[in-house]
Amino acid sequence: MTTIRLIDPTTQATLSQFTRAPRLENLQAKRLGIIDNSKVNAENFLKAIVDSLQSSFELTLVKYHRKPSASKPATSEIIDEFAETCDFVIAGVGD
Secondary structure: OOOOOOOOOOOOOOOOOOOOOOOOOOOOOOEEEEEEOOOOOHHHHHHHHHHHHHHHHOOOEEEEEEOOOOOOOOOHHHHHHHHHHOOEEEEEOOO
């Protein structure tokens, strides 16, 4: 007699524990970080966002990082650098 063993492949979602940064009161004269996921249209899309924010809020700094691949996260060094030098960060997706 053959025994068939059934295994349930489902699992519970793993929730990351993190603390959200406090919201900014406004964007006037703030420092912006941009993380580009390197997909085809991300650069153009993010440039349009930066241009709009720059003209509306006179940003004091725009720091740009393009990831080598959309499938890889930004390195911890980039995240730490942006956390230290930017008031807010936009991570952009293209396609």
